[in-house]
Amino acid sequence: MRQKREELWGKTLTGLAIGLVCFLVLAILIFVGAKGLTMFIQDKMSLREFFFAGHWDPAHQEVGALGMLVTSFLVTLTAAVIASPLALVLAIYVSELASGKIAKFIQPLIEILVGVPSVVYGLLGLEIIVPLVRTTFGGTGFSILTGVLVLTLMILPTVTSLMIDALKAVPKHYRQASLALGATQVQTINKIVLKAAKPALLTAVIFGMTRAFGEALAVQMVIGNVLQVPNSLLSQGSTLTSTLTMGIGNTIFGTLPNNALWSLALVLLLMSLIFNLLIRLVSKGAKK
Template sequence: MKQKYEELLGRSITGISITIICILVFSILYFVGAKGISMFVSGDGSIVDFLTGTQWDPGDGLVGALPMLVTSLMVTLTSALIASPLALILAIYVSEVSESKLAQFIQPLIEVLVGIPSVVYGLLGLEVFVPMVRNAFGGTGFSILTGVMVLTLMILPTVTSLMIDGLKAVPKHYRTASLALGATQLQTINRIVLKAARPALLTAIIFGMTRAFGEALAVQMVIGNVLVMPGSLLSQGSTLTSTLTMGIGNTILGTLPNNALWSLALVLLIMALFFNILIRLVGRGGDN
């Protein structure tokens, strides 16, 4: 009877917890979705103008979010392109090449870097990357390139840690069988380990992109926050998150400027859902 009671209690607690989580998730989706489409429902703006317009001044009825979309994608994709190969090299070294004692030191160090607050990375960008870009290319130093450098530094520990876990999850007998057949360690890593861990490695990259796309404070501190269409990596710009965080406290609920910012929040939510679905699809492909 005691065992049945404990099992019933465990199932009840689990069911209640799952129900609460589902209610919270659907409440967030409904709230952000309802607020995000209010601008389009009221007729104050159209979806086409919102997604293709290049001028952002909601006070004058201009709600073109394309510059923020382009800037967000630029910093996200560029930082992922830089961080991914660096993370892969470091992950291979830790999990496949280095001695156990050195690996035991490096991996906790990487995990510590994952937990550093984003404002610290932003301050590092102000003190190091902004002067570096200013001395190398001129101008103020505040640019999309500076934001990319900060984001690369931010997502590198996360992507590396996930890649290390993915490589270590490959069964050891894969390596043993490959070496027994005469393959070198490099061939084993390249042709066996990396192929077996490919879904986990792709998941790590997508997870890093998710964090980069949703980052606000660190990027806001170094990117310049200029609401114009970027011409290059040296241009100043403003991401969706930086525009949202800077403007939401200066608007009145129910007005066009406030509704336009909620539309930006809806775009961020949709992109977050897209990245999560992509992670699930990649992981499912690995299971198959």
């Protein structure tokens, strides 16, 4: 009887916890969704203008978010393209090639970098990357390229740490069987280990993109925060998150400028859901 009561209590507490989490997630989706759609329903703004116009000035009925959308995707995708190969090389070295002592030193160091606050990366960008870009390409140094480099530094430890775990999760007998058949270590890594860990490696990249897309402070400090459609990586720009964080405290609740910012928040939420859906699809494909 005591064991049954304990089991019942355990199931009840677990069910309550799951119910609370589901309720909070649903409440966030409903609240942000309702606020984000207010601009289109109550203020009668055009959905087409929001996604395809480049002029953002809600105080004068201009709510074109194209520049922020393009900048956000450009910064995120470029940072992922740069960081992913670097992370893969580091992960292969730590998990497959480095000696035990070196691996035990490097991996904790990478994990420490994962927890560094984003404002620290922003300050490094201001002190090092902005002057470097200014000296190399001219201009002020504040640009999309600078934001890309800062985001690359930010997501590199995260992606690397996840990739190391993914490679270490590949069973050792895969490697042993390949080496026993006469394959070299490089061939084993390329043909066996990387293929077996491919879904988990893709998941690591998507996690990095998720963090990059949602980052606000570090990018805001170095990108220039100019509301325009960029024409190159050296252009100044503004992402969805930087515009949202800078503007939300300067608007009045219920006005068009405030509702427009909530629409940006809804786009960010939907993109987070899409990234999570991609992770689920990749994981599902791995199980098959």
